[in-house]
Amino acid sequence: MSKSTKKELNRESLLSQGVTRFIGQGYHGTGLQEILDAVNVPKGSFYNYFGSKEDFGADVIQYYIDPFIAQLASYLDNSGTDALGAIKCYFDELIIELEKSAFKGGCLLGNLMGEIGDTSEVCQKSLQSAVNRYRDLLQLGIAKAQQQGTVRQDKSAEEMADLLINTWQGALLRMKIEKSSAPLKQCCQNLLGDYFRP
């Protein structure tokens, strides 16, 4: 195995573990040691991969959001005839996944926005970028639905995308303490099923 491949492999293992631990215990609640132990990478090597814990956090954020964007994009592509339906299906699947994990964790972006969104400049920038990338794609889907006539046109797609993301994030917080998917379902029903309709 070539060297660069092994290095890249280690890097991704660290990022993957970072996602898991940061979601479960937060940024300050997670030590580098436990991440390193979990993927069998020595302490000293960490700083060959990342400049600091903070830089690592910023990379973890991007590593986390990529699959969500890919998945939403896939839903939007595959159902060309009904963008609103695709968005609904996407969120329905998210709900199923969250139910599977017993309502633990929630969304890494939301959790880190609350914990370090205003204290770590590096992570703040990464969070901005991640949220914006996600919002832009959601906005695209909503605009498509507007053209198809399934979503009202007197509000901008950007405004509705932002509103959906924010309500969803708040619903995830409620989910965590109520151990119930009711807030998530209520979010989808009120916005996608009612407020956004023409």
Place this chain on the structure above:
Amino acid sequence: MSKSTKKELNRESLLSQGVTRFIGQGYHGTGLQEILDAVNVPKGSFYNYFGSKEDFGADVIQYYIDPFIAQLASYLDNSGTDALGAIKCYFDELIIELEKSAFKGGCLLGNLMGEIGDTSEVCQKSLQSAVNRYRDLLQLGIAKAQQQGTVRQDKSAEEMADLLINTWQGALLRMKIEKSSAPLKQCCQNLLGDYFRP
């Protein structure tokens, strides 16, 4: 000064500092030492006031939410003729306060729900109680507005109160990373100014 009074004073100072630090740096990001230093209470004394850091966190949560409930209640009482207007005024004042603090901190409840809402059972219970108390009051205000005809009646006051709280929490997260009150204003405008209207 009597002893019990001094004890109560120390306790409240600790709780007040706890609110400030937990909002600013999160639960795991805040050490007991800095809280104790800030109020000049020796480290060893802490466990005479609270059973553990976790128990302390649970008490801080309740100590934090009380003034918000009192303030909202005051707005609702003083403007008996227009409950919806009172709620709007209340949130407008919150926005002004958040702008004053340069969009830092946000809401302790939201931040702690994300960080430890699913890991600390004691704090989870406290968060549940705090959010429910807040929601119940908001629900009362919305029900009043329904009777006054300024809010739609085909949705329950409870559902709208929950939706408002969740969207507000999500908007607070966005505020933190975008350093802007736009998400907060958009939350109020879309819900209180549009979706909730008859």
Place this chain on the structure above:
DNA sequence: ACACATGAGACAACCGGTCGTATTATCTGT
């Protein structure tokens, strides 16, 4: 004089980060 709240410090565990060294890969000269 006695019960008890208080407070200074001890404690082991852990934090993020550094450092010199050992190992490995890559390049060079012939």
Place this chain on the structure above:
DNA sequence: ACAGATAATACGACCGGTTGTCTCATGTGT
């Protein structure tokens, strides 16, 4: 093609500082 020089990376012991918790001597009110 091969030996040797050089650069890059892997590694784990170790740093000073801090964590949450606990012990016990001191001080105080009654």
